Structure formats: structure tokens, C-alpha cells
Amino acid sequence: MRRWAMQAGLCLALCAGAASAAPAPTWRGLDPDNTLVIDTSQGRIVVEMRPEFAPQSVARVKLLAREGVYDGLLFHRVIDRFVDQTGNPNNRDGGTSSHPNLPPEFDFLLKPDAADAIASRASDGITGFVGATPFSASQLPRPDGTLRAAGAYCAGVVGMGREEDPGTGNSEIFFMREPSRRLDRSYSVWGRVVQGLDVVRTVAIGEPPAHPDRMIKVRVMADLPATERPKLEVMNPRSAAFAALIRKVRAAKGADFSICDIDVPSRSQP
Known part of the structure; x- marks a missing residue:
């Protein structure tokens, strides 16, 4: 009975945003302090960083961007339909910066009201979004009410x-x-691309590529003059439009539905 009551309370907390009197706007801007702007040889990639998932990883990426460490580095290992790897100062696996290694941040504690949208519920857990970044979490709350969650x-x-x-x-x-x-739960998730996924997918493939692409300039958006910042909005996961998107995708996919079936829309600011 106590477990059922905890789960019921959790549901009420997670659904509180949907019951609020003022409807959430459909579109939202990006936080300049937690947005990474990466100009590459294939075009621009914009990443919304999520310190809730991996605070030390986000802090490290910001630090290296501000030190200029990432500028000019190659995409040294690129596997089609899998990953683009970069960021090593020696342009190959195993290279590191001058800073100490980081502890693993493979999972995190999610406060119920921090989940911006819930995409699915099952006996073994829930999936949803914090900002544009997807997560999966245990259905059963911890004694402090938080959920053990991980980026998806x-x-x-x-x-x-x-x-x-x-x-x-x-x-x-x-x-x-x-x-x-x-x-x-094996690698620390620190954000998601909100513009430029097409760029990610056009980076030259190879281990290493014969003609590798590179990150030309990597900057935190807050450090850019206003005239140079991306004019970008992302669909608000707390909005009715995003809830409708989830329902549409779930209906189309049926039992095969996965959190990864939902692409978070973005647009140029009007």
C-alpha cells in the first residue's frame, strides 16, 4: 500500500505541469549559458547542454570550449549509423586535455517536477524529456521522492x-x-543536438576518415555577441503541442514505440 501511495504521489507530481492553469507556450528559447555552438567543416551544430544529467561533464565541455582546446580538432573516428567522435587534442583515441579525468556520470537523480514531459510508462520504468534530452528512469521513487534516471x-x-x-x-x-x-548508463550524457543533426550525419566516415572533417570553432552561446547567436527556438516539452506529438508518434508506432522515435522540433525565431 505504501509503495502504491508513493507511485500515485509521483504521478501527481509528474503530471502537475499538464494541470497548471496557464498553458505552456509552444516554443521556447535556449539558455545561452548552457548552449554550445559548434561550427564545423560541414556546417553548424547547436547543442543544448543539460547539467542536470552530468554537471561535471557540462562544466568540462564549457571550460575546454572557452580555452579554445576544441577549435580545429578532427572528427577522428566516425562510424556510419552510430557516432561521430572528436575532442581529443591529439586527434585520435586516448588523447586527453591537461585537466584531470572526470568521474562517471552515467545516471542522475531526477526530481519529479524536473521532468518536462513523460513519453511512456511501464511496470519497469518511465521515459521522458528534460528539455530536448531524453531519459529513462525507474518507476519506483527513492525515499526522498527522486527517481534514478539516465540519459537515453x-x-x-x-x-x-x-x-x-x-x-x-x-x-x-x-x-x-x-x-x-x-x-x-555506460557513458555520460551531457545534452542533445537541437540544430544540425543533418551536419552530424554528413561528417566524413572512417576510423580514421581518409579526409576528416573538423570542428572549426566551438563556443558557449553566452560568450557570443548577440548578433552572432543562433536565432533558434525549440518546441517546449511542457506544451500541448509536444504532448500531441507524443500521442501521434505513440499511436503510429504502437507496441514498437521508443523514446527515440520522438524528434524534438526546432525552428528559426520568427
């Missing part, structure tokens, strides 16, 4: 690379060309 490696999700030791994240980052959920 869908297309466009960005992760922190590492060696065999889980505590060896440092500077390498990777971009998912397609979903690969086997990476869940």
Missing part, C-alpha cells in the same frame, strides 16, 4: 567519451548519428 542514447544525443575505466572521461565527446541504447 537517441539520435542527436551527445556523450562524454572515455577509456575502459569508467572514470576516464576527459575531453573526448561524441555525437549520436542514430540511436544506440546499449550505451545507456
Whole structure:
């Protein structure tokens, strides 16, 4: 009975946004302090970073961007329908920055009111979004009401690379060309591409590529002059339009539905 009551309370908390009096706007802007702008040889990639998922990884990416470490680095390992890897100062696997390695941030504690949208519920857990980044979580809350959650490696999700030791994240980052959920809870998720997934998918393939593409300039959006910032809006996951999108995709996919079936729309600011 106590477990049922906890789950019922959790449901009420997670659904609270839908019951609020003022409807959420359909579109939202990006937080300049947590948006990464990557100009590559194939075009621009914009990443919404999520410190709720991996605060130390986000802080490291910002630091390296501001130090200029990422500027000019190659996409040194690119596997079709899987990942684009970059971020190693030596342009190959195993290179690191001058900063210490990071601890693993493979999962995190999700406060019920921090989930912006719930996409599915099952006996073994829930899936949903924080911002544009998908997650999966336990259905059963911890004593403090939080859920044990992890980023879901869908297309466009960005992760922190590492060696065999889980505590060896440092500077390498990777971009998912397609979903690969086997990476869940094995690599730290720190955000998702909200513009430029087509760029991610056109980066030259190879291990290493014969003619590799590169990150030309990597900057935190807050550091850019207003005139140079991406004029971009993302669909608000708390909006009625996003709820309708989830319902539409779930109806189309039926029993095969996955959180990775939902692409979060973005648009140029009107």
C-alpha cells in the first residue's frame, strides 16, 4: 500500500505541469549559458547542454570550449549509423586535455517536477524529456521522492567519451548519428543536438576518415555577441503541442514505440 501511495504521489507530481492553469507556450528559447555552438567543416551544430544529467561533464565541455582546446580538432573516428567522435587534442583515441579525468556520470537523480514531459510508462520504468534530452528512469521513487534516471542514447544525443575505466572521461565527446541504447548508463550524457543533426550525419566516415572533417570553432552561446547567436527556438516539452506529438508518434508506432522515435522540433525565431 505504501509503495502504491508513493507511485500515485509521483504521478501527481509528474503530471502537475499538464494541470497548471496557464498553458505552456509552444516554443521556447535556449539558455545561452548552457548552449554550445559548434561550427564545423560541414556546417553548424547547436547543442543544448543539460547539467542536470552530468554537471561535471557540462562544466568540462564549457571550460575546454572557452580555452579554445576544441577549435580545429578532427572528427577522428566516425562510424556510419552510430557516432561521430572528436575532442581529443591529439586527434585520435586516448588523447586527453591537461585537466584531470572526470568521474562517471552515467545516471542522475531526477526530481519529479524536473521532468518536462513523460513519453511512456511501464511496470519497469518511465521515459521522458528534460528539455530536448531524453531519459529513462525507474518507476519506483527513492525515499526522498527522486527517481534514478539516465540519459537515453537517441539520435542527436551527445556523450562524454572515455577509456575502459569508467572514470576516464576527459575531453573526448561524441555525437549520436542514430540511436544506440546499449550505451545507456555506460557513458555520460551531457545534452542533445537541437540544430544540425543533418551536419552530424554528413561528417566524413572512417576510423580514421581518409579526409576528416573538423570542428572549426566551438563556443558557449553566452560568450557570443548577440548578433552572432543562433536565432533558434525549440518546441517546449511542457506544451500541448509536444504532448500531441507524443500521442501521434505513440499511436503510429504502437507496441514498437521508443523514446527515440520522438524528434524534438526546432525552428528559426520568427
